[in-house]
Amino acid sequence: MSVEGPIGTFVFPAAPRERQFLFVAGGTGIAPLRSMIRHAFDVRQAGRLHLLYSARTPQDFAYLPELRRYARAGRLELAVTATRDTRRGWRGEQGRITSDRLARLIETPDTLCFVCGPASMVDDVPRMLVALGVARTRIRLEEW
Numbered sequence: 001m002s003v004e005g006p007i008g009t010f011v012f013p014a015a016p017r018e019r020q021f022l023f024v025a026g027g028t029g030i031a032p033l034r035s036m037i038r039h040a041f042d043v044r045q046a047g048r049l050h051l052l053y054s055a056r057t058p059q060d061f062a063y064l065p066e067l068r069r070y071a072r073a074g075r076l077e078l079a080v081t082a083t084r085d086t087r088r089g090w091r092g093e094q095g096r097i098t099s100d101r102l103a104r105l106i107e108t109p110d111t112l113c114f115v116c117g118p119a120s121m122v123d124d125v126p127r128m129l130v131a132l133g134v135a136r137t138r139i140r141l142e143e144w
Contacts (some may be wrong), residue, residue, distance in 0.1 A: 012045075021040065021049045023037060024116075054082075054083055057082055099131060
């Protein structure tokens with residue numbers, strides 16, 4: 001038996017020069033980003049990891065208890081936003097991902113960014129990141 005992978009271009013680099021990482025997930029786009037974040041923890045990647053995670057409703061967030069544990073432990077800066085129906089008790093932000101929300105998570109233009117989610121988000125977020133000073137070469141996309 002042989003095992004290969006990961007295969008493709010949407011992967012966390014083996015030895016990144018960057019020390020700031022931003023993961024932007026929409027809905028189930030969290031799946032590959034969660035794997036990258038866990039990989040960064042496993043290899044003890046130097047630097048700071050930020051995650052901006054958007055879902056329709058509070059019930060649509062996958063892995064949220066795990067992600068909140070990472071945030072409480074200081075391993076991940078986590079920001080969540082629900083774009084639609086929110087109920088009482090929701091502690092995250094409301095609305096779509098905006099440039100202002102992204103700006104709070106970009107400490108330097110040298111941030112390496114990973115974006116995965118619905119087509120509209122994958123179209124909008126890179127333009128916002130570029131407008132915030134992040135070079136297009138530092139923005140990795142996965143479209144589905």
